[in-house]
């Protein structure tokens with residue numbers, strides 16, 4: 001992938017953000033838990049990731065726009081009642097033509113967090129504003145998540 005401006009929301013300990021940083025991307029990683037970003041910075045002192053303490057649902061007030069948003073277990077961590085807000089936040093953060101690349105948790109059980117989802121729900125919630133170049137069950141999940149994850153690459157249409 002060509003160097004891109006990437007947002008990693010709900011970055012936690014920051015492993016994905018650092019991996020993308022090492023690949024040459026311009027990465028902003030946010031988490032609303034201050035300790036998460038403190039821990040990430042301590043673990044990866046040499047990374048050039050721009051770590052920020054911020055809430056994904058209000059971060060968009062900065063007016064920044066990204067080429068790519070990388071989702072890994074934030075969607076399943078938030079209250080499912082906020083999933084429409086999540087879609088709106090992604091739309092405001094991505095430039096037109098930008099991508100959301102995510103691994104969505106589809107464990108199929110009641111309750112959470114983590115809260116489950118399905119391919120049908122993802123297509124329903126995002127489909128009005130995104131095309132889906134890739135939707136597949138990853139073949140290299142950790143054994144305890146095998147068959148319970150959905151890898152999705154979606155591109156913003158408008």
Ligand SMILES: C[S@@+](CC[C@H](N)C(=O)[O-])C[C@H]1O[C@@H](n2cnc3c(N)ncnc32)[C@H](O)[C@@H]1O
Nearest residue numbers: 010011012031032033036054055056072073077
């Ligand atoms: C399950 S962890 C995933 C961490 C990381 N993405 C990973 O896969 O290792 C979810 C993270 O999202 C953060 N989070 C939850 N709601 C958030 C919000 N509204 N804004 C920013 N971060 C949030 C939590 O603090 C937590 O670090």
